[in-house]
Amino acid sequence: MAKICLICEGSYPYVVGGVSSWVQDLINLNKEHEFSILCIIPNKEFAVSKYELPDNIKEVKNITLNPDLPVTGFRIFKNNYIRKDKVKEELFNLMNFREASVEKSAEILDSLSRKEYGNPMEVVVSKIFWNPLLRNYRENFSNTNYNIYYWTYRNIFLNLIGILQEEIPEADIYHSVATGYAGVIAAMAGYRGKGKIVLTEHGIYPREREEEIVHAQWVDKSFKSIWIDFFYFLSKITYKYSDVIITLFDYNRNFQIKNGADPSKCLVIPNGIDKDSFGNLDFEKKETFSIGAILRVVPIKDVKMMLKGFRVALRKLRNAKLYLIGPIDENPEYYEECVQMVKNLEMEDYVEFTGKVNVTDYYKFLDLLLLTSISEGQPLSILEGLSAGIPFIATDVGNCREILTGKVEIGEAGVIIPPTSYVDLADSLVKMYHSRDRLKEMGENGKKIVEKYYSREIFIEGYRKIYRELGDKQWQE
Structure with missing residues (x-):
């Protein structure tokens, strides 16, 4: 163990x-x-x-992050008046993050994390921080606003030192x-x-x-x-x-x-899905053409683009509904903006924000899934949806293209569109709506792709091997 x-x-x-x-x-x-x-x-x-x-x-x-920290006068006095030229030089070099030596940076961060110069606030209000900060400003940022410059570096180093001192x-x-x-x-x-x-x-x-x-x-x-x-x-x-x-x-x-x-x-090591959790659901077709998106309602998911694309497509879709499935409380301001957009676009009868729910209840009846993120890795939501036999329209981010269209020996499991393009989303929605046989074929392909490339067994065995080997090495040392 x-x-x-x-x-x-x-x-x-x-x-x-x-x-x-x-x-x-x-x-x-x-x-x-x-x-x-x-x-x-x-x-x-x-x-x-x-x-x-x-x-x-x-x-x-x-x-x-951003802890409220006390300042000790004696520590500031000590940092200000005992010579620490090496520390100042190392901090100056670290402040140029693009060129900073990783090895030398680790050395100074280790010193700061051991509280040799006090807590983070006591460091950033003393001359060991102020002198290299001023030098960096004169050499690299002299034509900018010093006040904003100071607070930028102060915030960076307060959090960086703070987390390392824990x-x-x-x-x-x-x-x-x-x-x-x-x-x-x-x-x-x-x-x-x-x-x-x-x-x-x-x-x-x-x-x-x-x-x-x-x-x-x-x-x-x-x-x-x-x-x-x-x-x-x-x-x-x-x-x-x-x-x-x-x-x-x-x-x-x-x-x-x-x-x-x-x-x-x-x-x-790719993500892995338990195909039995999503692949054995009984499909319960609704009267509507049911479109879903498994997401957190946050800006990086570009929900507003999704809503615009759906609105354009609605002109050519009959009896369609969009379900936004997932938590709405992470960014309340963005969520309210999305709700207002639904009202402004007169789509209250066609769009539903579900909040946090059991997603398998929705996989049972969805005809199509959407992912409109501006950045992703290898989305679990895509693997889950494909495992349930539901094809995707997804933006060309992260691993989406490879999953949906790159397994040529099996076939396509969805459509890839450019990020931020609600026009392409609308066009793809209409085409998918009118291609029910193609939808079914893509859903079957998706199940095969997950089973061959993204099984839970591959995922877990990869990490078990790493934990076992590194754990053994640690104990041997």
């Missing part, structure tokens, strides 16, 4: 979705191991569990389910020799953050590059100190290698 610490960021057990479902399955299917869960969350109110925790989870620990559970294996903040915690555990490090990337974290930041209103355009470079830096340091780097499909593996991952550490 190995002790495994799973490190999650903004997901399990507090958010329902693909990554969280994957974590729940991973724990349930590895009963021979003991797990602890380390959760990085935005605030204490976030910590409301949405899952019944398996009995082999022995501990759940939360790390909250005590983490003792474990043989630290398994991060993303790079980002979760990844850097695992990386520093590896740097200190606390255990073996496993990384699983469902999507490519810095690419997803880059997409968000490019369109974000809260980040001044002069400083978007700082945040983007920071998240790519977190990936690089995670790759460096991971013993095994896993992703779900080859395209993402190649992207990891391009961004610094050692090819000899990189593996592909």
